Amino acid sequence: MTVKRITLITFIAVSILVLALMLPHCTCETPDPARAPGVALGHQPAPSLLELALGRDQYVGSPSITLLPDGAYIASHDVFGRGSSQDTSGITKIYRSTDRGNHWTQTAVLDGQFWSTVFAHNGALFVFGYAHRSGNIVIRKSLDGGFTWTTPDNDTTGLLRTGTFGGTSNCPVIHEGRLWIAQSTRLMSAPVNADLLRADSWTLSKGVSQDTHWLDGNFTFWSEGQVAASPKEGVVVLPKINQLPYTAILRAESPAGLSFNPELDFAALPGAEKKFGAVYDPVSERFYICSNPVLPTHKDDWRYGSRPAMIRNAAALLSSADLHHWRVEQFFLYSPDMHHEAFQYFNFVIDGDDLAVVSRTAFKIGGHKPPRGHDSNLMTFHRILNFREAAPLHELKIDGSQVVRHEQTQHERMPLGVFAPESPYDGKPLDRPAALAQDDAGDVYIREKGGRTLKFDAAGNFLEAVTHGPAAPFSESLFNVRQPARGSCSWTGVVSRAWDEPANWYYWGRPDTPGETALFGSAGDVQEPVTIERIYQVKGLRFQTLSGVSVAGHGSLIINAGDSEGVIDVVRGGHALQLPLLLFSTTRLRIASGAGLVVEASLDLGGQTLILDGPESPAIDGPFKMGGGTVAATAGCPVRLGTPSRATLDGTLEVLVSEGRPAIPGDRYQVLEFPQPLTNRFRTVKLPDLPAGLEWDTAMLYAQGTITVRQAAG
The missing domain is CATH 2.120.10.10 (Neuraminidase)
Known part of the structure; x- marks a missing residue:
């Protein structure tokens, strides 16, 4: 083969290679910078x-x-x-x-x-x-x-x-x-x-x-x-x-x-x-x-x-x-x-x-x-x-059997994931969503083809099934969707199980200040424990999913609401705190009927007041310290100490009695609950005033956890 022929073959091969490389990489158009955003x-x-x-x-x-x-x-x-x-x-x-x-x-x-x-x-x-x-x-x-x-x-x-x-x-x-x-x-x-x-x-x-x-x-x-x-x-x-x-x-x-x-x-x-x-x-x-x-x-x-x-x-x-x-x-x-x-x-x-x-x-x-x-x-x-x-411009759209969220930008719409997946809501999976609406409070309604209407908060957490939707019209898409109230941070868990990762929270809104409450609802994946490896201060916690949430890890949580009141609110489901909890503010703990919360690690009041607001009581199974603080228990919503030997009662027990009929002799109230009698004693027990001629009998407080109304002596 001659040198001339080899050169020709080489030239053809290189030309074919160059064309093969260039064609998929080039649109063969003249570049136009005006096509770019901005x-x-x-x-x-x-x-x-x-x-x-x-x-x-x-x-x-x-x-x-x-x-x-x-x-x-x-x-x-x-x-x-x-x-x-x-x-x-x-x-x-x-x-x-x-x-x-x-x-x-x-x-x-x-x-x-x-x-x-x-x-x-x-x-x-x-x-x-x-x-x-x-x-x-x-x-x-x-x-x-x-x-x-x-x-x-x-x-x-x-x-x-x-x-x-x-x-x-x-x-x-x-x-x-x-x-x-x-x-x-x-x-x-x-x-x-x-x-x-x-x-x-x-x-x-x-x-x-x-x-x-x-x-x-x-x-x-x-x-x-x-x-x-x-x-x-x-x-x-x-x-x-x-x-x-x-x-x-x-x-x-x-x-x-x-x-x-x-x-x-x-x-x-x-x-x-x-x-x-x-x-x-x-x-x-x-x-x-x-x-x-x-x-x-x-x-x-x-x-x-x-x-x-x-x-x-x-x-x-x-x-x-x-x-x-x-x-x-x-x-x-x-x-x-x-x-x-x-x-x-x-x-x-x-x-x-x-x-x-x-x-x-x-x-x-x-x-x-x-x-x-x-x-x-x-x-x-x-x-x-x-x-x-500046605020995000979000839109919701029905996409087959689910509802998805996007954000409008100066260029393309940006995908933000599923707003409402095919999960069970009020006992039944989402079935053929047909129309959407949002009320003045920001809550979103999804109407199914079968007629059922489901209500969600703006972050995608299920609230309830309703018989009537809002006055606003229903449509297949919602534009300029109002955002959740500032300070409400919803767990999504879309990246990992780590609390520390902002992307695990709705719109990167990790709760980490005294003005923010962590919310666990249907918008988040809670199949595995949410892990905390550092110390976080938040205003409160809210659990509103039937799926049990466990918060665990080597870190700890501090309830710090600044000048206001902290809150731990259990709306539905049974949940567990498996890491230390410390109060920096007066905190109100509410557990709805049929719901539950187990505090498995230490609970330290830090000299603050914990108000058990009922109707259910938390199970305090870990070490309990008061540090001179107060636990205020509503009669009938007792303080449940799973391991009394780990309770340091260096504070005040305040008993609250709901207003109703006047107290009469023989009325008995369960204010403490424990598997064996307590050997520790509260520094102070603060009881509500009784009508003239009546007094409290606390003889069984540390043996059975009860107090009784009796006729005053003399």
């Missing part, structure tokens, strides 16, 4: 498979945005990837909008600028970052709104540090006379009136040592920190935690040092296994974050299930008053294609009542599609209107 202001065409194979791929990275005093927006992004100059001299592009983000103009391309943050300060515009990946720290200044920039040639013109450095865009803050910016998981700061182009104006803090034993041995590393500051919390750095939905609160002790308490300052934060954006809002006095929580429907994905840091197809706004307890306010972007589309690395600023957000976005816009969601071909702009009042 406003596209930076575009780097997605690579072909041949470009990928040759290492020529380039992507959009490091989105950043700031607001100028004249109302103009300035945004930036860099270009990364094997085909870029990221390792020698980074490229950053600058954009400007004078109509609040609707239209953008590119104003500059900066050579030698990478992983950068744009910000306005003292009448000038700055861009802070690195000369290239793992390069020198540099800063540039513009006095004409981003068209021309200084060059960081030396330590007086913007070359701040030489060496190996890295970080990501964040939002610099002013606090106690200094400007602070995150440098990965460290801080750089300078006096507010200093010349920011001078290296000697800046102080670089030391970092915090990391320990892989943290988070039960699941911690690997943190990176890509975000700076934030408030009058109460001071200056903090919030990094992502690799592959875990947590952040850490690294506190600035001084410009040169950070501190971290691993026992107190890890915080569960949905989506924080990826880089997120963060700001503090002085109006609401809350911190806000844009992140990428992993939806339960995507947690077992074949490609990324073990690497949640790569799942970036849903974008959410979260807030917190104290950096430890975060709530999801709403999802504002979603794509069902988690393998090729993503919204990530958010950076945003407050503009009045709105948030102006830029995203590093991977999206199929025609032409070659992004190889992965990570591989962004766009920077897009998005606006979150009235962010302080």
